[in-house]
Amino acid sequence: WEVLWSGGPTKALTPQARQFSPKIKHINFPTNLLRLEVNSSLLDYYTELDAVILRGVKERPMLALYKMPLIDISDLSDSEDELSDVGGPFKQGGDGKQQRTANGYFDKLPYELIQLILSHLTLPDLCRLAQSCKLLHQHCCDPLQYTQLSLQPYWARLSDASLGHLQSRCTLLQRLNLSWTGNRGALTLTGFSSFMKARGLSLVCLELSCCHFLNEPCLEVISQSCPRLQELNLSSCDRLHPQAFTHISKLIHLRRLVLYRTKIELQFFSLIRSRYKVPVEQSGVLDDRQRWVSAVEPGSTLQVVYARTDSESCLSAGASDISAVITLSALFLKEEINNCNSLSFFMFFLQQTALLSILTFCPEMRHLNLGSCLRIEDYDVVASMLATRCRSLCSLDLWRCRNLTDRGLAELVAGCRMLEELDLGWCPTLQSSTGCFQQLARSVPRLRKLFLTANRTVCDSDIEELANCCPLLQHLDILGMLLY
Numbered sequence: 001w002e003v004l005w006s007g008g009p010t011k012a013l014t015p016q017a018r019q020f021s022p023k024i025k026h027i028n029f030p031t032n033l034l035r036l037e038v039n040s041s042l043l044d045y046y047t048e049l050d051a052v053i054l055r056g057v058k059e060r061p062m063l064a065l066y067k068m069p070l071i072d073i074s075d076l077s078d079s080e081d082e083l084s085d086v087g088g089p090f091k092q093g094g095d096g097k098q099q100r101t102a103n104g105y106f107d108k109l110p111y112e113l114i115q116l117i118l119s120h121l122t123l124p125d126l127c128r129l130a131q132s133c134k135l136l137h138q139h140c141c142d143p144l145q146y147t148q149l150s151l152q153p154y155w156a157r158l159s160d161a162s163l164g165h166l167q168s169r170c171t172l173l174q175r176l177n178l179s180w181t182g183n184r185g186a187l188t189l190t191g192f193s194s195f196m197k198a199r200g201l202s203l204v205c206l207e208l209s210c211c212h213f214l215n216e217p218c219l220e221v222i223s224q225s226c227p228r229l230q231e232l233n234l235s236s237c238d239r240l241h242p243q244a245f246t247h248i249s250k251l252i253h254l255r256r257l258v259l260y261r262t263k264i265e266l267q268f269f270s271l272i273r274s275r276y277k278v279p280v281e282q283s284g285v286l287d288d289r290q291r292w293v294s295a296v297e298p299g300s301t302l303q304v305v306y307a308r309t310d311s312e313s314c315l316s317a318g319a320s321d322i323s324a325v326i327t328l329s330a331l332f333l334k335e336e337i338n339n340c341n342s343l344s345f346f347m348f349f350l351q352q353t354a355l356l357s358i359l360t361f362c363p364e365m366r367h368l369n370l371g372s373c374l375r376i377e378d379y380d381v382v383a384s385m386l387a388t389r390c391r392s393l394c395s396l397d398l399w400r401c402r403n404l405t406d407r408g409l410a411e412l413v414a415g416c417r418m419l420e421e422l423d424l425g426w427c428p429t430l431q432s433s434t435g436c437f438q439q440l441a442r443s444v445p446r447l448r449k450l451f452l453t454a455n456r457t458v459c460d461s462d463i464e465e466l467a468n469c470c471p472l473l474q475h476l477d478i479l480g481m482l483l484y
Helices: 080-084 104-108 111-118 123-129 134-140 160-167 189-199 216-225 242-250 354-361 379-389 406-415 436-443 460-469
Strands: 090-092 098-100 148-150 175-177 205-207 231-233 256-258 276-279 303-307 313-318 325-329 342-345 347-350 367-369 395-397 421-423 449-451 475-477
Touching (some): 111 134, 123 134, 160 189, 189 216, 216 242, 242 354, 406 436, 436 460
Parallel strands (some): 148 175, 175 205, 256 367, 421 449
Antiparallel strands (some): 090 098, 276 342, 303 347, 313 325
């Protein structure tokens, strides 16, 4: 790293935003990576940057290493024999005679070497080069040049016609990035569906972040045309209807799913039945740890949830598959058993939402991002489902989840012991006083990254437990914790 500017902290006199324009050191090499380190020791709260303006030149400066001396084209050292041999390869003509291909020095290069050279070109350059000659057209249209295709840099120009033009070249397409594309009607359902139906079979990764043209039919096409899909990014696709996400559950090989800032939801209906009084001898309750389960109405599209007698959790049995009983966390309260001869409980309905379907039918999930999904009313249910169905989960992002409790976190870390990355930033319902962070440290020894941003209850004992129990920890974010 090269230091461009460094200075000591200063105390701000007013809370208003300020412009900071230091004189930075000039460097003699190009870079597209900058790092900002902020000293917040004199601030009452954390640092917030509204914007960073970068000023530079449009043309990237050429490194001295790559500067080549000018060559006089009239002073070629090739002999006449060597020059006459250029274009040595022949092709069979229509009359049976051999004809020179006349491709100059390109005929001396191996096919793979030309492919390697062209792999460094951008997509627009490939399209332009394909118009220069037949040989380069063949190389520029080779499907091996399009196994990984990122159209995000060209979001402002991409249209249905663009996808149609690229469709014939993408027979071996495996990874496709369409993030930011299709706004203001540039991409339509017809154009997107046509491309996905033709080239979706081999796709393993699809990036669709901030694609506001997406709707439920688009997700249906993805679920039908991409059976091998392993990675799907729908970050900030906030115009998708909650039930549209149900189609994702058909992608049974999904290993990475990003639903950051989407409208996916998990909701409970309100109380729909009156209180029941069930005699203890009829319910079969032997002690306060015995589960009480009733029958499920056949053909119901919902799941019926029954309270457990220990008030710690409850059971959910799906009407379509009574054997698939899923343990949920602390959702309902039990009333005291009056005179030990009756049990008061409530019956609720849990809506069979898209999120439950995804977690049920995508057991290979390794990476899940549910950050800022404000329509999920109970993250404890999500945590319990993950602990039951996705035990091999490696990374989980629950940033800004407003209702995850210590019980939900305990179930999560007890079931997902393979976790390596966990984001619990801005989760106000998690309190260090419950011991949840220490239990987290003891349960996931493989943890490498942990985000506890803006949790002001994190204390020294939590940090000590993480240091003792997580030897692989590389990144710990405790920005915003109180300093004692």
